Amino acid sequence: MKFKTLMLSATSAAAVTLAGVAAHAEDYKVVILQSLTGGAAFIGKNVADGAVLAAEELNEQGFFGEGNQMVFSVEDDATDRTQTLSLITRLAADEDVLMVMGPTSGSVAMAGANVANEREFPVMTTTNSMEVVENGPWSFIMTQPASITMPFIADYTAETLGLERCAIIGVKDNEAYVALQRMYESLITEAGVEIVSQDGVALADSDFSALATKIATSDQDCVFIGTPAAQGANIILQLKQAGLDPSTPILGHNAFASPTFIEKGGAAVEDVYLIGAWVPGGDDDFSSAFAESFEAKMGFPADEWNAMGYSGMQVVAHAVRDAAEAGNLTRDGVRQALGEQKDIPVVVGTHTYSYDEERVPYFGMKVLQVKDGAFTVAPE
Amino acid sequence: MLSQQILNGLVSGSVYALFSLGFTLIFGVQKLLNFAHGATFMAGAFIAYYCTISGLPFLLAIGFSMLATGLIAILIDLIAFRTLRNRGNAEFPALVSSIGVDLILVSIAQQVSKTQVLNFPFGTFPIKFYDLFGLRISLLQIVILAVVAVLVAALIFYLRKTTFGRQVRAVATNERAAALLGVNAQSVYLQTFFIAGALAGLAGVLIGLLFNSIQFLMGEPYMLRAFVVVVIGGLGSVQGAIVASLLLGVTQSLAVAYLPSGLTDAIIFGLLFLVLLVRPNGLFGDINAVAGGTRQ
Numbered sequence: 001m002k003f004k005t006l007m008l009s010a011t012s013a014a015a016v017t018l019a020g021v022a023a024h025a026e027d028y029k030v031v032i033l034q035s036l037t038g039g040a041a042f043i044g045k046n047v048a049d050g051a052v053l054a055a056e057e058l059n060e061q062g063f064f065g066e067g068n069q070m071v072f073s074v075e076d077d078a079t080d081r082t083q084t085l086s087l088i089t090r091l092a093a094d095e096d097v098l099m100v101m102g103p104t105s106g107s108v109a110m111a112g113a114n115v116a117n118e119r120e121f122p123v124m125t126t127t128n129s130m131e132v133v134e135n136g137p138w139s140f141i142m143t144q145p146a147s148i149t150m151p152f153i154a155d156y157t158a159e160t161l162g163l164e165r166c167a168i169i170g171v172k173d174n175e176a177y178v179a180l181q182r183m184y185e186s187l188i189t190e191a192g193v194e195i196v197s198q199d200g201v202a203l204a205d206s207d208f209s210a211l212a213t214k215i216a217t218s219d220q221d222c223v224f225i226g227t228p229a230a231q232g233a234n235i236i237l238q239l240k241q242a243g244l245d246p247s248t249p250i251l252g253h254n255a256f257a258s259p260t261f262i263e264k265g266g267a268a269v270e271d272v273y274l275i276g277a278w279v280p281g282g283d284d285d286f287s288s289a290f291a292e293s294f295e296a297k298m299g300f301p302a303d304e305w306n307a308m309g310y311s312g313m314q315v316v317a318h319a320v321r322d323a324a325e326a327g328n329l330t331r332d333g334v335r336q337a338l339g340e341q342k343d344i345p346v347v348v349g350t351h352t353y354s355y356d357e358e359r360v361p362y363f364g365m366k367v368l369q370v371k372d373g374a375f376t377v378a379p380e
Numbered sequence: 381m382l383s384q385q386i387l388n389g390l391v392s393g394s395v396y397a398l399f400s401l402g403f404t405l406i407f408g409v410q411k412l413l414n415f416a417h418g419a420t421f422m423a424g425a426f427i428a429y430y431c432t433i434s435g436l437p438f439l440l441a442i443g444f445s446m447l448a449t450g451l452i453a454i455l456i457d458l459i460a461f462r463t464l465r466n467r468g469n470a471e472f473p474a475l476v477s478s479i480g481v482d483l484i485l486v487s488i489a490q491q492v493s494k495t496q497v498l499n500f501p502f503g504t505f506p507i508k509f510y511d512l513f514g515l516r517i518s519l520l521q522i523v524i525l526a527v528v529a530v531l532v533a534a535l536i537f538y539l540r541k542t543t544f545g546r547q548v549r550a551v552a553t554n555e556r557a558a559a560l561l562g563v564n565a566q567s568v569y570l571q572t573f574f575i576a577g578a579l580a581g582l583a584g585v586l587i588g589l590l591f592n593s594i595q596f597l598m599g600e601p602y603m604l605r606a607f608v609v610v611v612i613g614g615l616g617s618v619q620g621a622i623v624a625s626l627l628l629g630v631t632q633s634l635a636v637a638y639l640p641s642g643l644t645d646a647i648i649f650g651l652l653f654l655v656l657l658v659r660p661n662g663l664f665g666d667i668n669a670v671a672g673g674t675r676q
Contacts, residue, residue, distance in 0.1 A: 037490060039597070045495040172642060200642055204601050206593035209388040210633035217381045230497035234592045241509070243516055264592070266502055300496070 025067030026329070028320045030055070031075055031091055032313075033102030033112075034126065038079025039203055040174065042228050043305050044104035047126050047142075048074050050302065050309025051101055053294055058317050064324070070317060077103040081111040088112050092119035098323075098334050101142075101316055102126060106175035113139035122335040124316060126308070127176050133359050138335055142312040143176075144277075144349075144361055146183030152365045153251055153275045154187030160367075160380065161249055161273075163222040165194045167215050169235060170226040172200030180253050181226040188224075196220045201227065201235070208235050212242035222249045229258035229303065233265030240268045249273065254365065258303030262373055273378055275365045277348035278307035280375055287347035304348075311346035311363070315353050318344050384515055385633045391521045393629020394528040395590070398583040399602050400609040400621045401535060402453075402576025408616025409552045409572045412471060415478040416456050417580055417606065418599025419485035424449040424581025425588035425598065426489055429498050438504055442585050446578040453577020454570050456481050462569070482599075489596035498594040505589055524586050531579070532622055539618060548572060552616070608648055612655045614665025623663060627651075 032051045035044030052074060059069045075091075077084040084103045091097050092115065099122035103112040109125035109132050116123040117136030125132050128143040157163050166188060170181035185195055197218060199211055215223060216239060223239065225232045232252055240246070250272045257276030261269060280301060282288030290310055294302040302310075318341055323333035339359050343352040350364035369378040403417045424445045431441035460477040464470035508519040539545035550558035551568045559565055587602075588594040609628055613620025631651055635644040655663060 041495050202601065204597045206587065206591035206598060207392055209392065210385055210636035213381060213384050213388055214637045237592050241518065264497065264499055
């Protein structure tokens, strides 16, 4: 009888303890909404892969405190405004969802920002468009606007390399890429560099033979290419095959900072200059560990967008945890905490991520050059 | 630069021709727009790529790819078109059905490739350039021009000089009358789809090789071009498709070379409207169409 009483007491005590733990354990629901399909899938899918890895690791590390975890799901905006509007409206109606990491870019991100601000629902879009920030206090951008990134490569073009006449090749059907190109053009023009030609390609294009012949037979002392990595490598290959003077410097922006660029371009992309927030393989302990774990999980090396997704999720996680610790685990609490994030360790740029008073992100850039089939920091 | 750009345009146009021939052939015979043709083209490049990296000799990979895309096209006919065709008034349902097949194939390719852009390994085809009469032309471009010329000639011969060709024209003109004369229309449809699929698959491989890029959305811009080609050339006309493809390729090259960026599509569609104003049935629409007139 005594034994039975003892067992009952022990069982009751254990139940009370477990109930106590359960009562304190919290799930922080965040949705990763990216372009997994459609035209921006080359960005969105990669961002989502990086973000998922980060969320998994943070949960494993007990980042949110014992028993707490981030519950995340991945949704597809399909690079489609209608689908984005529908998804964000649905997610905003789910009171358990604290915020959305996404949508990805262009008009899709703007559409998402509109709904988010109407519904007072925090979203961190992947785009670098300041229009998203200006849309209202509930919409954030994850990547640095062109006004921060492009001076690195524009200064390098005009001052370090002393170039004078540039041909420009950009993407015509993606707002983020267009913004980067326009900023570069504006900066180098101010620095006295003449733009001899401007051409736009579509993200799905692969036939650049006419464009390559045009540039190879024109008179310029540099070529700037603002496209995704694989497409940029392909354009450079076709430029070289069309007979472009091998000594003509070729420059690009941070989209080139991907192993894909070297893999697809081979010897043709040797000596190309670029800016990178991500140094493939990593350049400190945190980023090297990310590179290793990403490749182990996915079977291919991480690129700039994977690293951005991973970094963005670190910032989201810090914001959620800060809001929880402040006892304000609401959408408004998360929104406020997100805008106040400073010096969060990330795997991109100068390895810390901060939002300024205007909610503009900063994490720095490096000018890189392809040397012997690898990215190296470009000579000053 | 002008002659070089014309050469570039002819090479691009010849691959457009390969792509568009299958598209126009199916339209000519069935009066149906096969929106899955771009996905078949993409599948050709994917299959040849995976065969090549698996160690299969490149020529065998091309052959296997053509066979596979021919069979995929047959499958598309069986799944997306045959039932609808048998019910009659199939144009719109078949259009939607083929869009569905296209989306499925593109989604599969995206999953298989993990949204990465693929390319044939360096050295798959020898990279050699020749300077001929001031033109810079690669060995690959020469081979593509030759292969396309041979295939187009073979297809025209097949359609005009063989029993199959006569059956195709008979079914295209009047399926019921052809059936009464003993022509197996279903067999004609299957053969037509196989040829169209194989040509699209080969075009995919050549584009993947020529422009060093294979990705799941690669069929979309070619579908848009194929529409322009079949309308300019004349719906269902094989000769029209060839002429329009070359015209389109050269126009595109010259627009990129000599006009402000972004005007290329406007020029191409402007050309389309111009041709339609002058020749509403397209350049060869009413004299050489496979269908030979309105289908009954």
